[in-house]
Amino acid sequence: MRVLSRGRALGVASLLAAAALLVSACTGGGGGGGGNTISAKRGGFAFEPSTITVPVNQPVTLTFKNPDTQAHDWRVRGTGLPEEPALIADPGKEQTKTFTFPTAGEFQTYCSLPGHEASGMVGKLIVR
Numbered sequence: 314m315r316v317l318s319r320g321r322a323l324g325v326a327s328l329l330a331a332a333a334l335l336v337s338a339c340t341g342g343g344g345g346g347g348g349n350t351i352s353a354k355r356g357g358f359a360f361e362p363s364t365i366t367v368p369v370n371q372p373v374t375l376t377f378k379n380p381d382t383q384a385h386d387w388r389v390r391g392t393g394l395p396e397e398p399a400l401i402a403d404p405g406k407e408q409t410k411t412f413t414f415p416t417a418g419e420f421q422t423y424c425s426l427p428g429h430e431a432s433g434m435v436g437k438l439i440v441r
């Protein structure tokens with residue numbers, strides 16, 4: 314009896330923990346509506362987060378922040394747009410633009426400054 318009820322309590326606790334995780338995933342700036350900010354990594358060649366997901370065929374406003382000490386940009390290859398989507402930010406600055414991505418899929422993102430992509434400043438844009 315005692316063992317059984319303890320097992321049930323643990324089950325409830327882990328369910329609650331899972332629910333809390335789901336809630337924080339939705340509201341924590343990483344998911345869905347709120348996760349439209351990309352940052353350059355301070356002191357390194359990377360995007361944070363490296364992958365972002367946006368809706369297809371809907372205007373989406375993206376912000377690129379650059380807390381690093383050198384300029385960076387965030388560009389997307391092969392989206393089908395006539396002009397390559399780009400957000401460009403000098404050190405300590407940010408840029409915000411609204412894009413509409415017409416094609417669903419996964420697209421490579423990169424920084425076009427010399428040597429940055431080769432140093433690993435790449436990521437992924439998921440459009441769906």
Ligand SMILES: [Cu+2]
Pocket residue numbers: 384385386424425426429434
């Ligand atoms: Cu860069």
